[in-house]
Amino acid sequence: MKVYEENNQVIVEDIKDFHPQHIFECGQCFRWDRQEDGSYTGVAFKKVVNVRMEHGALVIKNTNIDDFYSIWKDYFDLDRDYSMIKERLSRHDKILKEAVQFGWGIRILKQDVWECLVSFIISSNNLIPRIKKIINNFSEKYGQPIVFGDKVYYSFPEPNDLYDLSVEDLSFCRMGYRDQYIMDAVQKVKHKVIDLENLKHLPTSEAKKELMKIKGIGPKVADCILLFSLQKYDIFPTDVWVRRVMQHFYLGSNADIKDVQKYSDLHYGDLRGFAQQYLFYYAREQRIGK
DNA sequence: CCACAGGACGGCT
DNA sequence: AGCCGTCCTGTG
Numbered sequence A: 001m002k003v004y005e006e007n008n009q010v011i012v013e014d015i016k017d018f019h020p021q022h023i024f025e026c027g028q029c030f031r032w033d034r035q036e037d038g039s040y041t042g043v044a045f046k047k048v049v050n051v052r053m054e055h056g057a058l059v060i061k062n063t064n065i066d067d068f069y070s071i072w073k074d075y076f077d078l079d080r081d082y083s084m085i086k087e088r089l090s091r092h093d094k095i096l097k098e099a100v101q102f103g104w105g106i107r108i109l110k111q112d113v114w115e116c117l118v119s120f121i122i123s124s125n126n127l128i129p130r131i132k133k134i135i136n137n138f139s140e141k142y143g144q145p146i147v148f149g150d151k152v153y154y155s156f157p158e159p160n161d162l163y164d165l166s167v168e169d170l171s172f173c174r175m176g177y178r179d180q181y182i183m184d185a186v187q188k189v190k191h192k193v194i195d196l197e198n199l200k201h202l203p204t205s206e207a208k209k210e211l212m213k214i215k216g217i218g219p220k221v222a223d224c225i226l227l228f229s230l231q232k233y234d235i236f237p238t239d240v241w242v243r244r245v246m247q248h249f250y251l252g253s254n255a256d257i258k259d260v261q262k263y264s265d266l267h268y269g270d271l272r273g274f275a276q277q278y279l280f281y282y283a284r285e286q287r288i289g290k
Numbered sequence B: 001c002c003a004c005a006g007g008a009c010g011g012c013t
Numbered sequence C: 001a002g003c004c005g006t007c008c009t010g011t012g
Helices: A020-024 A065-075 A082-090 A094-102 A113-123 A128-142 A167-173 A176-190 A204-211 A219-229 A240-251 A257-286
Strands: A002-006 A009-013 A032-034 A040-044 A047-054 A057-061 A145-148 A151-154
Touching (some): A002 A065, A009 A065, A020 A032, A020 A040, A020 A047, A047 A065, A047 A145, A094 A257, A113 A128, A113 A219, A128 A151, A128 A167, A219 A257, A240 A257
Antiparallel strands (some): A009 A057, A032 A040, A145 A151
């Protein structure tokens, strides 16, 4: 990995298994938007950057070497060998091999825990375009403005920004009944009922139990937080799309979520999280099961 | 106007 | 423990 900075951008040469469209549209994040030239602009860790691939190099605009090493290298999971993961998964069966080929440039981002937690509470019983809109409303109101190009972006609000709010203060975000769940999360963080920084160090099942103390976090939402921000890869978040693709290819239409969990435990082992991402993206883009 | 799409809660057995 | 009506908003 050769890295250098020029003109307020960082260029990382010889990057494999990285395709912005796959990464930002496989359902793991909500704050990245496709630009007309196919690049993606997004907000993470209070920064706005634009990302694209060019001749095998990753080009990150509006950043510098320091931020690359303190933020983006980890965020984009650049130290992980995805070729190895894809090879191992492809050996499983024809379906998974096809899903891996289809989403060849997927990476699992290492997102901020608080942002991920709030975002996936909002995601429950909800559709992706609306989730993005709600998170934008929320950030615009309680985050900090960041100018990039001719636009203003907003950082994701931190717990401190929200301590004094009431549910009524969230109503304009249009998140519906989920507003009280967000306030419950704010209160539990404020009063240290849950310690977000410590979750990473707990075993997966313990961390999951902790997360589910918050209203609005059930098994699926907890699994997403574990996978996308706590680096727990031995889980298989199962939403309707994942259930459908598993029914369609492996388990038949009578399979429920428990059957899906059992199957993934048995077959994908420590690569469950990665398998889920390839299958989810494949299922959604191909509208499998619909 | 109605049907539908999305997980979790809570009250019921 | 498991079942199921209900929660909110936006789209077709």
